Amino acid sequence: MSGKKSSLTVADVARAAKVSKATAARVLGGYGIASETARKAVLEAAETLGYQPNDLARSMSTGRSGLVGVIVGDIENAFFSQAVRGISDRLRAADLNLIISNSSERLSEEIEMVSVLLRQRVAGLIVAPTDARRVDHLKAAVASGTPVVTLDRRSPDLEVDAVCGDDRGSVAQVLHRLHEEGHRRVAYVTAMMTADGRLGKLEDIGISAVRERISSFLAQMRDTGVETPADLVFTGASDDGSTADIVTRILAQSPSITAILASDSLIGARIFRELSDRGLSLPQDMSLVSWFDADWTRVTSPRISVVDQPTYQFGQKAAERLISRLKGDDSPAQTFVVATPLVERGTIGAPKGRGPVEIPD
Amino acid sequence: MSGKKSSLTVADVARAAKVSKATAARVLGGYGIASETARKAVLEAAETLGYQPNDLARSMSTGRSGLVGVIVGDIENAFFSQAVRGISDRLRAADLNLIISNSSERLSEEIEMVSVLLRQRVAGLIVAPTDARRVDHLKAAVASGTPVVTLDRRSPDLEVDAVCGDDRGSVAQVLHRLHEEGHRRVAYVTAMMTADGRLGKLEDIGISAVRERISSFLAQMRDTGVETPADLVFTGASDDGSTADIVTRILAQSPSITAILASDSLIGARIFRELSDRGLSLPQDMSLVSWFDADWTRVTSPRISVVDQPTYQFGQKAAERLISRLKGDDSPAQTFVVATPLVERGTIGAPKGRGPVEIPD
DNA sequence: ACAACTACTGAGACCGGTCTCACTATACAT
DNA sequence: ATGTATAGTGAGACCGGTCTCAGTAGTTGT
Numbered sequence: 114m115s116g117k118k119s120s121l122t123v124a125d126v127a128r129a130a131k132v133s134k135a136t137a138a139r140v141l142g143g144y145g146i147a148s149e150t151a152r153k154a155v156l157e158a159a160e161t162l163g164y165q166p167n168d169l170a171r172s173m174s175t176g177r178s179g180l181v182g183v184i185v186g187d188i189e190n191a192f193f194s195q196a197v198r199g200i201s202d203r204l205r206a207a208d209l210n211l212i213i214s215n216s217s218e219r220l221s222e223e224i225e226m227v228s229v230l231l232r233q234r235v236a237g238l239i240v241a242p243t244d245a246r247r248v249d250h251l252k253a254a255v256a257s258g259t260p261v262v263t264l265d266r267r268s269p270d271l272e273v274d275a276v277c278g279d280d281r282g283s284v285a286q287v288l289h290r291l292h293e294e295g296h297r298r299v300a301y302v303t304a305m306m307t308a309d310g311r312l313g314k315l316e317d318i319g320i321s322a323v324r325e326r327i328s329s330f331l332a333q334m335r336d337t338g339v340e341t342p343a344d345l346v347f348t349g350a351s352d353d354g355s356t357a358d359i360v361t362r363i364l365a366q367s368p369s370i371t372a373i374l375a376s377d378s379l380i381g382a383r384i385f386r387e388l389s390d391r392g393l394s395l396p397q398d399m400s401l402v403s404w405f406d407a408d409w410t411r412v413t414s415p416r417i418s419v420v421d422q423p424t425y426q427f428g429q430k431a432a433e434r435l436i437s438r439l440k441g442d443d444s445p446a447q448t449f450v451v452a453t454p455l456v457e458r459g460t461i462g463a464p465k466g467r468g469p470v471e472i473p474d
Numbered sequence: 475m476s477g478k479k480s481s482l483t484v485a486d487v488a489r490a491a492k493v494s495k496a497t498a499a500r501v502l503g504g505y506g507i508a509s510e511t512a513r514k515a516v517l518e519a520a521e522t523l524g525y526q527p528n529d530l531a532r533s534m535s536t537g538r539s540g541l542v543g544v545i546v547g548d549i550e551n552a553f554f555s556q557a558v559r560g561i562s563d564r565l566r567a568a569d570l571n572l573i574i575s576n577s578s579e580r581l582s583e584e585i586e587m588v589s590v591l592l593r594q595r596v597a598g599l600i601v602a603p604t605d606a607r608r609v610d611h612l613k614a615a616v617a618s619g620t621p622v623v624t625l626d627r628r629s630p631d632l633e634v635d636a637v638c639g640d641d642r643g644s645v646a647q648v649l650h651r652l653h654e655e656g657h658r659r660v661a662y663v664t665a666m667m668t669a670d671g672r673l674g675k676l677e678d679i680g681i682s683a684v685r686e687r688i689s690s691f692l693a694q695m696r697d698t699g700v701e702t703p704a705d706l707v708f709t710g711a712s713d714d715g716s717t718a719d720i721v722t723r724i725l726a727q728s729p730s731i732t733a734i735l736a737s738d739s740l741i742g743a744r745i746f747r748e749l750s751d752r753g754l755s756l757p758q759d760m761s762l763v764s765w766f767d768a769d770w771t772r773v774t775s776p777r778i779s780v781v782d783q784p785t786y787q788f789g790q791k792a793a794e795r796l797i798s799r800l801k802g803d804d805s806p807a808q809t810f811v812v813a814t815p816l817v818e819r820g821t822i823g824a825p826k827g828r829g830p831v832e833i834p835d
Numbered sequence: 836a837c838a839a840c841t842a843c844t845g846a847g848a849c850c851g852g853t854c855t856c857a858c859t860a861t862a863c864a865t
Numbered sequence: 866a867t868g869t870a871t872a873g874t875g876a877g878a879c880c881g882g883t884c885t886c887a888g889t890a891g892t893t894g895t
Contacts, residue, residue: 120618120881122880122881122882123881123882124881124882132844132845133844133845133846134845134846134847134882135844135845135846135847135883135884136843136844136845138881138882138883138884139844139883139884141882142882142883144883144884145843145883145884146842146843146844147843147844148842148843148844151843151844165589165592165593165618166593166881166882167593167595167880167881167882168590168593168594168595168882169530169533169534169539169594169595169880169881169882170534170850170880170881170882170883171881171882171883172530172882173530173531173534173850173851173852173880173881173882173883174849174850174881174882174883174884175850175882175883175884176850178530179594180573180594187559188549188555188558188559188562189552189555189556189558189559189786191550191552191555191769194549194550194552194555195550197549197550197574198548198549198550198576201549201574201575201576202576205576210573210575210590210591210594211573211574211575212541212571212572212573212574213558213562213572213573213574214562214571214572215559215562215563215566228526229529229571230571231526232526232527232528232529233529233530233540233541233571234528234529234530257481257526378769379769382769382770382772382773385773386772386773389773389775407769407770408552408739408740408743408768408769408770409743409768409769409770409773409774411743411747412743412746412747412770412773412774413770413773413774413775414750414774414775425550481851483850483851483852484851484852485851485852493874493875494874494875494876495852495875495876495877496853496854496874496875496876496877497873497874497875499851499852499853499854500853500854500874502852503852503853505853505854506853506854506873507872507873507874508872508873508874509872509873509874512873512874527851527852528850528851528852529852530850530851530852531850531851531852531853531880532851532852532853533852533880534850534851534852534853534880534881534882535851535852535853535854535879535880536852536853536854536880537880
């Protein structure tokens with residue numbers, strides 16, 4: 114029954130309340146002072162007129178924008194959507210809203226999104242940078258006064274707060290546990306693409322979390338006697354077909370691989386499905402550990418052992434840091450490492466037919 | 475090496491290019507006409523100065539904002555995050571960005587978010603309304619000129635485009651299939667809360683998709699001879715504990731319930747886990763069909779039969795409709811029903827110990 | 836009674852764009 | 866030569882808020 118289309122402004126309210134635009138603005142905007150009389154008149158006029166403030170105009174004149182930009186690799190992935198929820202919940206409490214963007218893990222898109230968000234004059238940015246070596250666009254954002262917090266990943270070139278999991282530590286923990294159980298050759302499977310499907314130089318891995326994990330993986334495997342651990346890293350598990358290929362290659366390796374590490378829950382699900390389809394039973398025929406405690410990991414039999422990355426908390430913490438920066442905190446940039454414990458369920462077991470004895474070449 | 479903090483404006487560029495602010499704005503804004511000479515000078519000046527347009531100011535003066543508000547029940551839920559991805563992909567192609575909000579399926583929050591988004595002067599709204607009977611806030615948005623599209627749900631009070639699944643049809647299809655297999659008493663489990671844990675009046679169900687499905691469920695069951703089908707609807711399956719209780723109640727019912735319909739993938743996963751934990755095997759001891767084809771449904775054994783709601787497409791379609799409205803399409807509001815086929819996998823089977831024979835009371 | 840201070844107010848500049856409009860060239864028609 | 870388009874331009878109003886600043890009450894001090 115009200116509000117046609119032309120938006121009414123403080124000026125309209127002021128007129129109705131018979132005060133100046135400045136006074137009406139003070140009351141409506143909640144700043145400065147106004148007499149009780151004026152306040153009541155304005156509020157009443159605003160009420161009956163159905164005044165709705167225009168935040169666009171507000172942020173224009175204040176410079177502050179109440180919007181935070183978030184750039185993730187893929188919201189569809191529970192890893193990120195959970196983090197986004199954490200971010201959203203924290204932001205909401207601070208009266209901030211969130212603009213979501215998807216980089217699809219492509220640098221060019223990430224750069225484009227940063228530019229768009231900066232044009233929108235977002236108050237800050239929470240980003241999962243897709244390439245730790247190419248962060249000029251983020252540096253520029255910081256330089257121009259927009260605080261940035263990185264999520265799940267970090268770049269040595271970027272002096273901003275970061276919230277990460279303990280990537281190196283979790284790999285070490287998982288491998289140690291598997292070694293204990295008797296596993297000597299373990300595969301690491303990641304969705305990351307490489308030119309020839311083989312692992313190249315570590316420095317060429319853009320996503321820092323992946324790099325850290327693989328680096329830790331290689332070091333650990335070498336330590337426990339594997340001579341060419343790079344052969345145990347399988348890249349490009351980005352869909353069902355490529356994952357099936359990888360599983361085939363894993364099963365074909367000799368001396369045989371007895372356990373698989375899945376870099377994320379999507380890969381974990383695919384590998385699990387692939388193994389079951391081939392009639393293998395876990396953990397007898399193969400042990401499996403996946404990163405991220407997705408829904409499905411407690412629904413399989415046996416249940417999947419996971420490295421639990423509490424991404425909701427990642428998100429919360431990242432939002433907290435950003436809010437704190439927005440409030441003027443200018444302490445040195447810090448990296449917050451969130452514990453990512455191994456949750457052992459049913460897919461870790463002794464490799465079939467052999468115990469802790471090393472198999473000779 | 476550039477861009478300190480004070481933002482530079484068209485005026486600055488104009489000065490550097492020795493043209494008027496108006497001309498510089500025309501070149502930079504890509505509207506009106508300008509000579510080749512002027513254009514080059516402005517572009518060059520903008521380049522060397524590192525000019526970044528201010529979209530805030532732009533939308534202020536144009537009135538249009540390049541931002542679309544999206545309100546979902548819970549981004550963490552794959553159902554919605556997938557839809558958001560669909561929305562995001564389509565919006566991006568139309569140079570629109572997306573502000574995400576979570577209503578947590580609470581009307582009060584939904585109302586608040588609509589208000590916030592409207593203040594931000596979003597160009598349009600895509601909403602999964604949590605209560606079809608309380609849509610005044612959305613009506614107001616439409617009345618004030620902000621197009622709205624509802625996602626997965628619709629309200630008879632709201633004359634806007636809606637993108638929904640075929641809720642009635644899918645229930646009918648699933649029940650028909652189960653009936654064929656010999657099932658007579660089927661349970662429907664939903665997360666929706668009711669005051670006393672029992673199903674009240676249908677009209678009191680706020681989420682239209684849920685209401686449609688339950689309504690269809692009741693009708694079908696009654697048609698096939700169940701006298702009090704409301705006893706077969708279990709509400710409040712919102713967490714592990716309450717779902718466990720419901721499973722207990724389902725298993726205790728007599729004459730016995732032989733199949734379960736899970737209203738969403740979260741519930742489906744919980745029920746599956748609960749049934750396995752109790753040593754029941756599917757589909758021999760119980761048939762199960764879940765709505766939404768989540769990741770995990772192909773990872774269990776047996777694989778879960780699902781009603782496939784292609785929410786990515788829901789999202790795409792919704793975004794498409796909104797974009798079309800934004801472009802001025804003012805044809806009558808329409809509801810787009812996306813097919814949601816039953817994908818039969820391993821959890822539909824004949825009920826144990828009895829075939830298509832009706833059991834006497 | 837006059838100064839000094841406080842509480843409140845309104846006029847108007849400002850944020851950084853868009854966009855209207857009046858105006859100057861030059862081109863073409865008659 | 867005069868009239869009439871047509872391309873290009875700049876001055877300045879405008880969007881809807883915020884915020885500075887000068888000014889008007891009213892209060893208190895001495």
